[in-house]
Amino acid sequence: MKLAETELDLQRAYKHRINVCCSSGCVHFGALKVLKAFEDAIKESDVQKECKVARTGCLGTCSVGPAVVVEPGDYIYQSVTPEKAREIVRDHVVLGLPLKHLLYSNEVFFKKQRRLVLRNAGKIDPLRIEDYIANGGYSALVKCLTKMSPQEVIDEVSVSGLRGRGGAGFQTGQKWNFVARAHGSPKYIVANLDEGDPGVFANRTLAEADPHAIIEGMLLAAHAIGADRGYIYIRAEYPLAVQTLRKALEQATSLNLVGENILETTFKFDVELRLGAGAFVAGEETAILASIEGLRAMPRPRPPYPATSGLWRKPTLIQNVETLANIPLIVLNGGEWFSRIGSPKCTGTKCFSLTGDINNPGLIEIPMGITLREVVFEIGGGVRNNRAFKAVLVGGPSGGCLPETLLDLQIDYESLTRAGAIMGSGGIVVIDDKSCMVDTAKFFIDFCVEESCGKCSPCRAGLLKVKRVFEGIIRGKGRTEDLLILEKSSVYIREASLCGLGQTAPNPVLTTLRYFRDEYASHIVDKICPAGKCFKNKKEASKT
């Protein structure tokens, strides 16, 4: 593509490029002021012709924001202030002397990561489609429209072994085959960016850093399954991501990459943004459809599956945005290449928001199959303030709390499910010994009670029952039979609920009962909360 060449030439003309991370996290720390300071300093030093300043997406090192990268050499500066920005321009850009004391020294954070989905995050300016194209963007679309039949695209995706990143881990190629073969038209694509899990921000970061990767993924999927309309369903609580995507869609439309006669072929595909309105259950695949249709986001029983009867009863492909962002790479490099990354049954990488009581919180992307220990203690740098590790919560509010003995567990769908957790949408929260596991489990149950849509009674009434039992235990009024009630109710809720919310909501209860049973026992029998969170001693317990 000609545009890529011109843009590359333009970029080569600069000796340095300064990338300032302007995603939500860094903006909170004042990244926009830093960006301005860089621009001013470059003008003052009169090096505009040699040095380009770009606003980019997330690097992942959210704990030391605002983060700035100076190219060439990928020097990462941490916690940059407007004053430091001027120093960096003076010493690094003008004199060529990197400021060693300001550099991000934490190499282990990146060592075990592999950035595929986040390939462009922190490297390109998400508000400029030219940047994306110069980095190989939309070349997969060109390849697919000129050289590949729809079935060939599906076959590559099947060979890649890519599984849905939204949580359930369904084979993407298989799903595409279902939709492609389904009768009915038009066909729709829904890109799921309703990241409602507290503590998870991977999808938002992707949209803020590389919106075109999502759009290109949708276009490739549309070509493969024969869809001509797509929706990106995104949380209204993510204003920056919404703006970025909106802008990206405008640019793609003006370059004739979205709309009618794309790249002068007969292929047409329109994309529309739809704002969610804060409902956790809307991430469920049938609930998201109801929400796009303007209704309460309530799931409905399957079958019929959305692949045959989705939006307005038409065949619909629902895919998490992280899954979609993988597609351009698979089309370009082949499914075979992708299948060699990660572990054999679980190929590719996964983005995780790594948070909680940990030294290096941030956004990471790891190959499937590495262990939780590597994530927590190597990439994450271990537990904060030298405290003791207690548990790691994997998979959001309906994930599982896993103890230290399970840290050598490999991260893939099956291993996590076997241990009682889920991949979920990719949240890892580390919990130290200050937290009480009974209280933590109750926190998640409270969340799920709030977010239950109320359609089916196991979830609506069952979770409330579980919540009541917890309230007794944390006030020191627990009875020994409570453990059995918790266990039984949890299993009922899991087995009988209509959708993923109810089916996974009891996970935190079941895993804490399984791995931290002694803490429940202390609350109920000894009337002691070992972490001192619920009540300090027997006396206090009897008072409440």
Place this chain on the structure above:
Amino acid sequence: MLKDDKRLSMLEEFLKEHQYQKGALLEILHKAHELYGYFDETLLTFISEHLNFPPSHVYGVASFYNFFKLKKVGEHVVTACMGTACYVRGVEEIISAIEREFNLERGESTSDGKLSLFVTRCIGACATAPNIVVDEEVIGKATKEVVLRKIELVLGGEKTETS
């Protein structure tokens, strides 16, 4: 009746743009919320009449989603993030302190309408947990002291009168 002002004409324009389609309800609610800041009965009735829905349906959808507010919001808004990371790092303590100090409960406003306190599910800034948003500003790695001082500052140094 809704007051005949610029907001109303913008809402009417938006309804026309969407050809009064029932399927556009959520977008219309978003627009109305953006214009008015919250939903009251007249606003929801107005929407239901224009889309030919029973009012109960529109209320049902509006009340289903957490993002929509059904009560007038105070002049200043404090939003506490209740994401997992913020909870683990002790946001609850800060919320209780605000409730005590300004005599209001989460989800409510002070009686003089100056301050509202909301709890939200994760603003996605987990690396800087706990986070409290005061008006538009995010206070990361928040402590009780910093947040209380900040709220008093935005309130103009005066504590809210409580009944």
